[in-house]
Amino acid sequence: MGRTYERAEVLAARFAGDLLLDEVTGGELQIPVGADVLRLVPSSDDDVVAWLDVWNSANARHLADSDTGTFDERLVARLTWDVLVDLLRGGPGDGLLRELLSFSPLTSSPAVIELLQERAHVSRRRDELADLVRRLFAAASDSGQPVARCAVHTLNLVLLHVVLSPSCSSLDVGVEDWPKLAAFWRSQLSDEDWRTLVASVHVSWDQAPAPVLGIGTAGPGTVDLSGLVCDVPLREAAMEARFTGDPAGSGFGYVLEALPPGRRDVHYARAVLELAASPVEPWVRAAHYVWWSDKFPDLVLDCLRRDVTVGAETMRELAKTPVAESSAFVVQICDRIGRGGDDPGLLDVFDGLGTPRSDHGSRVAVLDAWLRLHEQGYRHPPHRRTDLRAVLRAVDFDEIRRHRPDLVYRAGTVAHEIGLFE
Known part of the structure; x- marks a missing residue:
């Protein structure tokens, strides 16, 4: 030198x-x-x-x-x-x-x-x-x-x-694939440099598919959904996170591995969180039930089974969705009848269902609900589509005995009270 x-x-x-x-x-x-x-x-x-x-x-x-x-x-x-x-x-x-x-x-x-x-x-x-x-x-x-x-x-x-050029698009710089370039940076920067970068640059997806970039702009309070790629299977995302060793991706993958194998996508994960894990007001959760009923009716029905706060109004809205095609929805309505809620409103929903799917579970639920109403002194008015006599006449007591033997005695007692066998 x-x-x-x-x-x-x-x-x-x-x-x-x-x-x-x-x-x-x-x-x-x-x-x-x-x-x-x-x-x-x-x-x-x-x-x-x-x-x-x-x-x-x-x-x-x-x-x-x-x-x-x-x-x-x-x-x-x-x-x-x-x-x-x-x-x-x-x-x-x-x-x-x-x-x-x-x-x-x-x-x-x-x-x-x-x-x-x-x-x-x-x-x-x-x-x-x-x-x-x-x-x-x-x-x-x-x-x-x-x-x-x-x-x-x-x-x-x-x-x-x-x-x-504050608030410029990534395309203005010449970046065609922002996620790919960001992943490249993430792989080469130290953890400290990466955290500082993410905290310093605001990336907004309001004009997807290209983000708008800004420095010194406060980060958003919620996720910008317009640029969110929701169709990537979480299984593939988890495999990629494992391959790259990305600690953030691996953390999310660990949490989401609990989802059913056939349901590992971001839509289903979001639905599970909103319906079963988010501490929100009942009216907010009711709106979530209606929102997700078209895409995941089975999940909505499963969550309804555990949610005693759902009333007649929400059930009436759900009756207009694919959820109502399941016999499990009949079970959910009947399980709420005769338990101190809005029985007339629930009976209106039941009458408006038309001819839903029927199985032993729904038949047992209908009998149990109508017996509870009678035992509490309720008498079906003439305008109701299904009264207690019609329910008892349609009962297959052999089937009921196999699933709910306790109902056989109650049904027999009520049948004698109303003179069904005279």
């Missing part, structure tokens, strides 16, 4: 910043950034001269005057901005900018982002600079960098574009 000498003596003296440049081609420009050292490696003598010109320019612009960030952060932000502007003016190649942007994500230092935003806010050439960054991004995949540095480089170009 050739002789090493110190540049920018004034800054070095005032801030104890180490700026070392090797005279021979292939030497390094070293800038301390926190506990790390940013090493910029020129590829030619022309790069050395150009980089020193940029450094002297940054030196002359009073880096110490800003109250934002440390001196090292102000230095990185100033160098990044000046090199970008110099490229727009027809300066030498993008080697220095590529080195600057391949070091670490810009979001790892909020001060650097803030300083770049300040410069962009007062710039009259923001649109031109954004177009330049877009072109640099398009060429970034051919830079021949190591994978990890390529990930940081492409990420920082996207961040620079968002700084220059």
Whole structure:
């Protein structure tokens, strides 16, 4: 290596910043950034001269005057901005900018982002600079960098574009497949850098399929469903999470493995949570029953069986859905009759069912409900479609004896009371 000498003596003296440049081609420009050292490696003598010109320019612009960030952060932000502007003016190649942007994500230092935003806010050439960054991004995949540095480089170009064009679409930057690129970044960034990135950049799917990107925007209170891919089987997602070793995906996979093997999709998982696991008001859950009745009638019926808060109004709405085609729905209505609820309303729903499917379970439930009503003193008015006599005449006592022998005695007693056998 050739002789090493110190540049920018004034800054070095005032801030104890180490700026070392090797005279021979292939030497390094070293800038301390926190506990790390940013090493910029020129590829030619022309790069050395150009980089020193940029450094002297940054030196002359009073880096110490800003109250934002440390001196090292102000230095990185100033160098990044000046090199970008110099490229727009027809300066030498993008080697220095590529080195600057391949070091670490810009979001790892909020001060650097803030300083770049300040410069962009007062710039009259923001649109031109954004177009330049877009072109640099398009060429970034051919830079021949190591994978990890390529990930940081492409990420920082996207961040620079968002700084220059707040609330821009990912398509504006040239990102055709945002989820794929985000997965690439996730695989190469440290956990800390990834968490900082996710917390710093707001991704909105209001204009799906391409997200809108913003920096410093408060995150949404709920999930943006417009860009959610709901048709990916959770089994495939779990296999992918296991393959990639993604801890977040593996965590979700562990929770969702409890779903039935044939029902491992995000729609079913959402339905289970809303119907069985969310502590909400009864009227909210009632709306959920109606909402999911078309897609998962079996799940709705299973949850109704355990939910004693569901009344006649909800059952009336469910009677208009595919849920009502099941004999289990008849059982749910009958199980609520004669138990202190809205019996006239429930009987109205029962009368309006037409001819639902019938099996031994529903026949037992109907008999039990009509016996309870009679035992409580209720007498069916003439307008009711099914009265107690009709139910008793249709009973197959041999079948009832096999499933509910206790009902045989009660039915016989009531039959004698109403004179059915006289």
